[in-house]
Amino acid sequence: MTRIGTVALNTFREAVRDRVLYNLVFFALVMMAAAILVGQISIGIEQIVIVSLGLSAISIIGLLISVFIGVGLVSKEIDKRTLYALLAKPLRRWEFILGKFAGLVLTLTVNTAAMAAGLFLALFYVKRSLEQADTVVLIAVYFILLKLALVVALAMLFSCFTTPLLAILFTAGLYIAGLFVHEMRGLQGGLIDPMLGRLLRWISYLLPNFENFDVMGAAAHGRVIPGALIAQNTAYAVVYCAIVLAVAMAIFSQRNLK
Amino acid sequence: MTELAIDIENLTKDYPYGFLHLKKRRSLESLTMQVQAGEVFGFLGPNGAGKSTTIKLLMRLIFPTAGSARILGKPISDIEMHRDIGYLPEQPYFYDYLTAAELLDYFARFHDFTAAERRERVQRMLKKVGLESAGRIQLRKYSKGMLQRVGLAQAILHDPAVVVLDEPMSGLDPVGRREVRDIILELKKQGKTVLFSTHILSDAEMLCDRVGVIVGGKLQGVGAPSELVGVKAQGMEILFELPADAASGGELLAQATRTGDRYRLQVEESGLYTAMERLGAAGAKILSVTQVKPSLEEYFMHLVEADRAQSAAVEVRAK
Ligand SMILES: Nc1ncnc2c1ncn2[C@@H]1O[C@H](COP(=O)(O)OP(=O)(O)O)[C@@H](O)[C@H]1O
Numbered sequence: 189m190t191r192i193g194t195v196a197l198n199t200f201r202e203a204v205r206d207r208v209l210y211n212l213v214f215f216a217l218v219m220m221a222a223a224i225l226v227g228q229i230s231i232g233i234e235q236i237v238i239v240s241l242g243l244s245a246i247s248i249i250g251l252l253i254s255v256f257i258g259v260g261l262v263s264k265e266i267d268k269r270t271l272y273a274l275l276a277k278p279l280r281r282w283e284f285i286l287g288k289f290a291g292l293v294l295t296l297t298v299n300t301a302a303m304a305a306g307l308f309l310a311l312f313y314v315k316r317s318l319e320q321a322d323t324v325v326l327i328a329v330y331f332i333l334l335k336l337a338l339v340v341a342l343a344m345l346f347s348c349f350t351t352p353l354l355a356i357l358f359t360a361g362l363y364i365a366g367l368f369v370h371e372m373r374g375l376q377g378g379l380i381d382p383m384l385g386r387l388l389r390w391i392s393y394l395l396p397n398f399e400n401f402d403v404m405g406a407a408a409h410g411r412v413i414p415g416a417l418i419a420q421n422t423a424y425a426v427v428y429c430a431i432v433l434a435v436a437m438a439i440f441s442q443r444n445l446k
Numbered sequence: 447m448t449e450l451a452i453d454i455e456n457l458t459k460d461y462p463y464g465f466l467h468l469k470k471r472r473s474l475e476s477l478t479m480q481v482q483a484g485e486v487f488g489f490l491g492p493n494g495a496g497k498s499t500t501i502k503l504l505m506r507l508i509f510p511t512a513g514s515a516r517i518l519g520k521p522i523s524d525i526e527m528h529r530d531i532g533y534l535p536e537q538p539y540f541y542d543y544l545t546a547a548e549l550l551d552y553f554a555r556f557h558d559f560t561a562a563e564r565r566e567r568v569q570r571m572l573k574k575v576g577l578e579s580a581g582r583i584q585l586r587k588y589s590k591g592m593l594q595r596v597g598l599a600q601a602i603l604h605d606p607a608v609v610v611l612d613e614p615m616s617g618l619d620p621v622g623r624r625e626v627r628d629i630i631l632e633l634k635k636q637g638k639t640v641l642f643s644t645h646i647l648s649d650a651e652m653l654c655d656r657v658g659v660i661v662g663g664k665l666q667g668v669g670a671p672s673e674l675v676g677v678k679a680q681g682m683e684i685l686f687e688l689p690a691d692a693a694s695g696g697e698l699l700a701q702a703t704r705t706g707d708r709y710r711l712q713v714e715e716s717g718l719y720t721a722m723e724r725l726g727a728a729g730a731k732i733l734s735v736t737q738v739k740p741s742l743e744e745y746f747m748h749l750v751e752a753d754r755a756q757s758a759a760v761e762v763r764a765k
Pocket residue numbers: 445446461462463473491492493494495496497498499500
């Protein structure tokens with residue numbers, strides 16, 4: 189456990205020193221510009237504009253970091269041969285994978301928390317107050333974080349057996365497919381061949397369901413998010429990550445380094 | 447019977463290559479070799495012989511096609527084995543965003559040291575490899591030789607009983623090479639077992655209790671350096687200078703090769719003193735006399751040819 193934590197903290201340190209957190213400057217600029225603009229129009233849509241824009245930015249920036257750094261977590265250590273000395277230490281390969289995963293999730297958590305704080309600042313600036321109902325924005329941010337953890341796990345899995353470029357494509361492909369699982373399930377009604385419909389339905393259950401993590405509409409309009417959805421999404425992300433990481437660990441444990 | 451530090455049995459490695467990795471190339475052929483506890487063992491062979499392959503197999507960085515190995519009595523698949531071994535990879539590279547001190551501290555965390563012990567050890571190791579003043583510089587600014595030193599420091603950081611070094615002298619200047627030799631000898635004095643690979647004959651001769659010679663993935667023999675590489679000196683080389691006002695060196699000078707102000711002259715061992723006297727009479731200033739040995743390449747060529755001749759002989763007999 190301490191070994192996993194050691195790898196995780198070093199991964200976090202790497203991200204900080206490689207200036208990954210500089211994206212926050214970009215986010216801050218976007219939020220500031222939006223807040224000032226909305227402040228001038230001010231026709232009662234401040235909440236919607238700021239929350240939608242903020243959550244979209246948090247999601248997109250997080251996704252970029254998850255995919256690009258997630259794919260490099262393991263492959264970069266192999267390519268640069270930094271892994272050789274490390275694996276000669278009493279560190280199991282699965283502990284390394286888990287540590288790397290935890291390190292990037294920690295980085296994303298810090299990054300996302302900072303962006304969420306920025307979002308609330310902007311919201312406070314345009315509304316001059318915050319309400320109880322705004323906590324729904326926090327839940328939306330939490331869902332984004334769950335989604336990002338899942339993306340990191342997938343990126344790591346692919347990078348364990350293909351080239352970084354292919355791993356990026358696979359992860360992006362799965363993410364996009366995962367946004368349309370409901371549509372895939374809805375396709376069967378007579379429109380297409382029933383066999384194909386059944387196949388798509390099967391596939392839709394294997395795909396990571398990213399649709400459930402999107403509550404931007406509810407957050408923007410201050411609607412309540414049911415507690416059951418929070419529990420369901422949390423459990424889904426934990427179980428799905430566990431399965432994906434277990435496969436990644438199994439593959440990586442067999443792998444010959446160059 | 448002495449205890450075995452490393453016990454390798456029939457270790458074989460095929461690397462896949464070609465379309466869909468369907469073809470296989472054998473890089474290590476059924477290697478069986480033992481390293482006794484407390485000895486310095488040199489793993490000697492030309493480039494591409496399979497030295498790094500063997501070492502990476504031992505470190506579990508790659509997995510064998512066949513065979514097995516034990517380190518300190520434990521099968522290498524046992525993670526516990528890693529507590530007591532140190533490893534310097536070939537041409538090591540480390541996290542370039544860390545300083546040397548941070549890197550060593552990071553690695554030390556995988557062993558059960560307290561924070562105070564870690565700090566003390568890191569400083570001691572940096573000092574040992576001559577990097578005390580560079581400990582706070584990021585590794586991206588390190589030269590190849592400095593990285594090699596950091597690599598050595600992390601290999602011996604936790605006081606391991608078995609130290610495996612892959613080409614520890616490569617990339618180092620003469621001073622660095624001597625320092626590495628001193629560290630290896632110090633490890634030996636502490637009763638550690640050292641296995642190091644090299645393609646440089648003199649390094650092995652100078653340090654090893656025993657050497658194993660590997661060529662083309664096959665172990666050619668194991669023994670004391672003098673037995674294996676005790677190839678006869680081909681002669682002596684005299685290095686000398688000739689002042690401008692010196693008398694002519696005559697025919698000896700004609701045989702010498704000149705580089706700048708200096709001359710090199712190669713003579714038979716038996717003719718050494720005569721040659722030196724004649725050079726002295728000619729007013730030459732003798733700078734050094736060294737034994738000329740066949741280069742390792744020549745030595746390995748000889749081994750490979752002997753290997754071929756033997757298999758040819760077997761073929762003839764079979765007919
Ligand atoms: N990852 C690899 N894939 C394919 N062939 C390899 C790989 N690593 C080494 N080899 C081959 O195995 C042989 C032995 O290499 P190596 O063990 O690195 O030699 P040495 O360390 O003695 O110079 C060489 O012919 C080399 O080309």
